[in-house]
Amino acid sequence: MKLSTYNFLTSMAIKGVKVGYPLKLTINKKDVIESEFNPVFIERLLPKLDWSAVYSAAQVAELADDIPAAQPDNVAEDEQLLQRLHHLLFEIDVLEGQLECPETGRVFPITDGIPNMLLNEDEV
């Protein structure tokens, strides 16, 4: 799972959960897969991102030094920051780990890089 995907996932499907965001991320095993830097795509993605979740993902991935805690105004003009965002959001692949619902503590496992967001029949 890439950390850009992490930014969009919620646990609101669980019965009784209202927001279910952001999920608590734990990384047990990760991989870095280099990919082509596409500034246009990142710029287009920026308004869709929740910066606090970007920052907390950076903390978990031990890249918090690269990413400011609050979203700067002119991210699109800061080429270096875009490069770092690219690395954080698209090149880090969480292979093993888990996502935890902030309200119920329900754990969604990530295996082979694929998060399992399925709920059991008594949870929906």
Next chain:
Amino acid sequence: MTKLWKKYILWFAQEHVDFRVAEFESIVKLFGLQFRNLSEHRQKPFWLVEFPNDETAHQYASRSIALRSIIELYSHAHTFPEFHKQLQNHVHLHQGALKEFFKANSFKVTVETYNKHFSQREKVEKIETMDYLPIEGAVNLKNPQVEWWYLEFWGLDPTAVPAEPEDILFGRMLVHGQRHLIKQLSLKQRKFIGNTSMDAQLSLLMANQALVRDGDLVFDPFVGTGSLLVSAAKFGGYVLGADIDFMMVHARCRPSRITQKVRDKDESIRANLQQYGCANRYMDVLVADFSNPLWHRRITFDSIITDPPYGIREATEKVETKVNPKDNTRTADMAHYPSTSHYALHHLYADLLEFGATHLKLGGRLVCWLPFHREDYNETIIPQHTHLRLVANSEQPLAGNTARRLLTYEKHMEYIKEEKLNENSNDTQLTTAVSQNFRERYFNTNGEIESRQERRMRKAALREQGRLEMEMRGKLPSDGRAKKCDLNKARFN
């Protein structure tokens, strides 16, 4: 200043005829192309059209899957004398502009006839009737500098070929369409495929319908083996997928190739994208149930391309609350695969349209298939949503009496959830009568409709009867369940 509009022949492959109109409109919209005087007869394998310049023709050809070639038109007539008169006229009138092509070092003339076969000698004779053309170069069939096309159209009905061709056309080959991609992305060579993988041609057509362009975010909520993501990624989209089937998403389901007993370790949706050189367009796939909300409200997709399960080759499933009569024997550390319930097609489409209205960008497109029985097709069975406009609807016949339609919706107004007061408001309109019974009617041609449970019970009774008969004959029944378990284990080791 007036632009120099030129006439072109769009020469199509006569396959998925119903889709080419929609594809043309989509590509025109994608690039903002100008055109005029498009020929009326859309069933013919060629259309005549005027573009303001060659650039427009090149742009159209750079995406079209239905198109074989674009030919710059020199002459078009319904009779031979008229055809030759026009061609001579055209060559005379445009002497200056055409000089470079006639003077080229090498050339080739391709003779294409539709609905009537000619031998090589007859074709050469046809070429010779145009001996007045001032062609100077030498013939080169492999690598010509200029390629001329001579086309004859002998009607559409193979049982009633007319005595004379209906249309005769001649022109210079300008550019080929993208049909080579069909072979390049062919399922035959693909690493990871399944029972319901969409063939390359249709999935490319779908990506065109969705107006996928470089840097788009594309989502498939019923991703399966990711066959639709492949074509979307090929056109530059960043692709994201989800599916309820854990084994499928992990590429550990039963192989569908007859020669393959166990899936290869390195099979995956990502591997498919790698195979076609678009691995960096891969975002993620995840295991998720479409009937339950998963995505944050903030995420918007540029397009959603999907082929939902019809309940025939792939079951329509969702997870829902049910009362379990048995005691819960699960422990916390035990792996549990939730049992799934039937996901009625009309609910699935209602959810899909609602999802599209919520998560598409304004102007973004939802492209999906709708299966139906042909006898009950009419406009009213097409699902509708107040915030989505149906922009294209093309039919592909399937086995027997069934068919499916490729529906393209465009989001034309912002959708604010708060507007919706009660859960069951009428944003999505669709008739349940048709889609509801698609599966049941497909399997029961004698008209009786039995529910899934009735069918399961009937099959179980049959098996039990068979087992008893075997015992009476003194034969030991083999343990089918153990066999299946062994096979499942083999898939993981």
